[in-house]
Amino acid sequence: MIKATAVDKRFEDLQAVSNLTLHVQRGSIYGLLGSNGAGKTTLLKMLAGIYKQDQGKITINNQPIYEVPDTKQRVLFIPDQPYFLHQTSLNNMAAFYEQVYTHWNSNRFKQITDHFKMDPNKKLNRMSKGMQRQASFILSLSTMPEVMILDEPFDGLDPVVRQQMKNLILQDVADRGLTLLVSSHNLREMEDFCDYVGIMHKGTLLFERDMDELKTDIHKLQIAFRVVPDKSFLDGLNVLHYEKRGSVLLCIVKGSVGEISDYVESYNPAIFDLLPLTLEEIFIYELGGVGYEIRNLIVE
Numbered sequence: 001m002i003k004a005t006a007v008d009k010r011f012e013d014l015q016a017v018s019n020l021t022l023h024v025q026r027g028s029i030y031g032l033l034g035s036n037g038a039g040k041t042t043l044l045k046m047l048a049g050i051y052k053q054d055q056g057k058i059t060i061n062n063q064p065i066y067e068v069p070d071t072k073q074r075v076l077f078i079p080d081q082p083y084f085l086h087q088t089s090l091n092n093m094a095a096f097y098e099q100v101y102t103h104w105n106s107n108r109f110k111q112i113t114d115h116f117k118m119d120p121n122k123k124l125n126r127m128s129k130g131m132q133r134q135a136s137f138i139l140s141l142s143t144m145p146e147v148m149i150l151d152e153p154f155d156g157l158d159p160v161v162r163q164q165m166k167n168l169i170l171q172d173v174a175d176r177g178l179t180l181l182v183s184s185h186n187l188r189e190m191e192d193f194c195d196y197v198g199i200m201h202k203g204t205l206l207f208e209r210d211m212d213e214l215k216t217d218i219h220k221l222q223i224a225f226r227v228v229p230d231k232s233f234l235d236g237l238n239v240l241h242y243e244k245r246g247s248v249l250l251c252i253v254k255g256s257v258g259e260i261s262d263y264v265e266s267y268n269p270a271i272f273d274l275l276p277l278t279l280e281e282i283f284i285y286e287l288g289g290v291g292y293e294i295r296n297l298i299v300e
């Protein structure tokens, strides 16, 4: 559905996105995570056809997006800062969208506007940040998009509205096969919302995984031994990270629960816990692996 192949983007002497390849399947929700300045917004803007890539290929539904109005009809981008025409109301914006988007759905616009109790005649620039964000969602969802590309979309929404917006999106994913690419720093929220996640750092995609696979394939082990084995113990596991905390060995390992458990149990440990890894832990370990680890800040 959304395909980026070997994409580069440079701003003067800064390589913002470098040789990046990404594929988002139809009807799936892909969460783009990453460090500050990783290049997420730049990538999303290229995928939405706002920036042109310097190198590489981008297609949506096998069609290029940049300067191709037909593709743009079905692709909606919501930036991190909502943007509206000057001194305008939600109703005026709706009239504008209706001219531009051929699949505009007036009934849907009215239904969602009523549901969120938005005043469609109030000037948008007099609305709060969260209300402006709701307005962006209402307009976007009323264009009946095939693809939505969202840059930190839920920031500024209260928990109730946030959940309702997510429910509306999930309904479109289930009913119409909407495809969603969403960037966020809220890892807890992405963990529940996304089918796939990718982690970006310094313009490249470090890591890309199916969320279900992630939950069944990477684990955290806490082991205390009666008789501490030598280091060859770790050679029998696919270890991503390990540390010793007193007499407890803490490991992050890849592999199936059955194989890992059989192996560790064969050492007859006094304590052995196998726990799922949170997305936050994966994020920290993956970025730690490329030198972006958490260090305590000491100031004089």
Ligand SMILES: Nc1ncnc2c1ncn2[C@@H]1O[C@H](COP(=O)(O)OP(=O)(O)OP(=O)(O)O)[C@@H](O)[C@H]1O
Pocket: 011, 014, 016, 034, 035, 036, 037, 038, 039, 040, 041, 042, 043
């Ligand atoms: N229009 C621009 N002109 C010059 N440099 C830019 C421009 N837009 C982004 N950059 C630079 O490109 C790099 C990637 O920025 P980008 O906004 O894509 O990162 P991000 O992953 O979205 O960051 P954050 O999580 O902090 O929002 C940064 O170093 C940024 O300063």
